[in-house]
Amino acid sequence: DIVMTQSPLSLPVTLGQPASISCRSSQSLAYSDGNTYLSWYQQRPGQSPRRLIYKVSNRDSGVPDRFSGSGSGTDFTLKISRVEAEDVGIYYCMQGKQWPPWTFGQGTKVEI
């Protein structure tokens, strides 16, 4: 199974300042079709998760452009350029390259 490891697990942030979350996979997520299947999810308090980013850097519809994803191979990053109050929550990375199982990182709690 591919193990996903996030850091930090807790991230205090300041409104208007940038924030960054790291995700590492135990194996490369690059697939034979040339794509890399790494997604990022946001779970706000009391809500179900919603996807922010797919295939490393593709933002979902409605996701603010202050969110960006980058990385390759086994190292990936989710960046928030300027944190807003609505960004508080838990962020998860997930791999979709080798399954089953689909595997998530432990989650990073972002708090003001």
Add this chain to the structure above:
Amino acid sequence: EVQLVESGGDLVQPGGSLRLSCAASGFTFSSLWMHWVRQAPGKGLVWVSHINTDGSITNYADSVKGRFTISRDNAKNMLYLQMNSLRAEDTAVYYCASLVTRGPFDIWGQGTMVTVSS
């Protein structure tokens, strides 16, 4: 409206059974692989089960293999999870989700709570 709505969560005794349902609307349900993902209280997301578009292929996490069965009815736009031999460690919010990894559409339900306790 594009949505997934889960139901069927309840308090059940260890060893008991429960059937979760997920109603899809607003999109072409039959074209998507579907999954169940669970989240124990205060914990992270854990993938539970997957089913392909026509129901011919299913996959399960080792922790539920042999106890849980996923199924779907594309005519009714419904996804199901039959849960047998429930254990305390199955206590969680259960989400149905598309978990799309390749394209721009992904959807999750609001979740349904399953509590296994005597």
